[in-house]
Amino acid sequence: xxxxxxxxxxxxxxxxxxxxxxxxxxxxxxxxxxxxxxxxxxxxxxxxxxxxxxxxxxxxxxxxxxxxxxxxxxxxxxxxxxxxxxxxxxxxxxxxxxxxxxxxxxxxxxxxxxxxx
Amino acid sequence: xxxxxxxxxxxxxxxxxxxxxxxxxxxxxxxxxxxxxxxxxxxxxxxxxxxxxxxxxxxxxxxxxxxxxxxxxxxxxxxxxxxxxxxxxxxxxxxxxxxxxxxxxxxxxx
Numbered sequence: 276x277x278x279x280x281x282x283x284x285x286x287x288x289x290x291x292x293x294x295x296x297x298x299x300x301x302x303x304x305x306x307x308x309x310x311x312x313x314x315x316x317x318x319x320x321x322x323x324x325x326x327x328x329x330x331x332x333x334x335x336x337x338x339x340x341x342x343x344x345x346x347x348x349x350x351x352x353x354x355x356x357x358x359x360x361x362x363x364x365x366x367x368x369x370x371x372x373x374x375x376x377x378x379x380x381x382x383x384x385x386x387x388x389x390x391x392x
Numbered sequence: 393x394x395x396x397x398x399x400x401x402x403x404x405x406x407x408x409x410x411x412x413x414x415x416x417x418x419x420x421x422x423x424x425x426x427x428x429x430x431x432x433x434x435x436x437x438x439x440x441x442x443x444x445x446x447x448x449x450x451x452x453x454x455x456x457x458x459x460x461x462x463x464x465x466x467x468x469x470x471x472x473x474x475x476x477x478x479x480x481x482x483x484x485x486x487x488x489x490x491x492x493x494x495x496x497x498x499x500x501x502x
Contacts, residue, residue: 310491320429320437320480322491333489369436377484377491378427378443382436 277302279370279383287364287390293357297370297383304351307372307381311344311355314385315366323368326353327375360390395420396481396494403500404471412497414464414481420492424484426464428457431478431496440479441466473501 283295297309310325324344326332334342338357346353357364368388372381397415404410414426425444429437439448441457444464456467464481481494 312491312493319496320482320493322493325490335490336488376443377424377482378439379429379437379482380439380442380448382438385436 277307277372277381279372279381281368281370281383281386283368283386283388285387285389287360287388288392289361289390290359293355293360293364293388293390295355295368295370295386295388296352297354298352299372300351304346304348304353306374308375309344309346309353310371310373310379312369312371312379313366314369315363318366321366323357324355362390364388365390395485395488395492396483398479398481398494398497400495401498401500403502404468405502406471406473408471409467409469410471410475410499411468412466412479412481412499414466414494416462416464416483416492418462419487420462420483420485421459421464422462423486426457426459427482428455428464428466429480429482431480433477437480468499471501475499476501 278300280298287293311323324334326344341358343356367385369385370383371379428441430440431437444459445457454470478498485492
């Protein structure tokens with residue numbers, strides 16, 4: 276059974292870069308499309324970015340200028356970088372996977388990131 | 393920002409049927425399938441319904457989904473206390489070339 280585990284700092288200062296990693300275990304990282312989805316406190320889900328198993332990536336237009344998603348198949352993990360963060364980027368960040376069918380069958384447990392000085 | 397619109401809340405007594413709507417547009421629900429996720433407080437969302445009306449293994453048949461035009465719908469029949477959660481619809485958006493989620497519906501069992 277495929278397991279996802281997010282990791283990264285829980286606190287980031289405004290204007291700095293948020294970096295998160297999602298470790299994939301129990302399955303082939305190459306079989307899935309990988310996404311980051313976030314949820315601000317008390318709010319709904321917001322898709323941030325995805326990367327396909329061929330390396331194609333796309334980003335939420337509202338975040339596109341600040342986001343990079345990448346996959347490291349040798350380490351069986353994928354990552355998110357979000358630059359110039361503000362308090363509006365405070366959220367639980369989930370990593371998720373789908374088989375290229377837009378169905379998020381895999382979810383990590385989520386990691387809370389707070390942007391504060 | 394949510395592109396798919398859901399009612400903020402829904403409620404019913406045990407045993408009743410509750411329906412949640414998901415309104416989108418031609419670029420998302422109108423041309424792609426709808427999936428539903430259930431989120432309990434403090435936990436990650438979990439897939440509940442996929443491809444409009446399919447249930448993953450382990451999901452009771454009390455949960456059903458449908459789609460018509462640019463709207464999807466989730467029905468919970470025989471409502472139980474453990475169904476209290478927030479439910480989100482989701483779809484691929486051809487204009488965005490990405491995923492869109494609904495605004496979420498909090499279900500309360502009275």
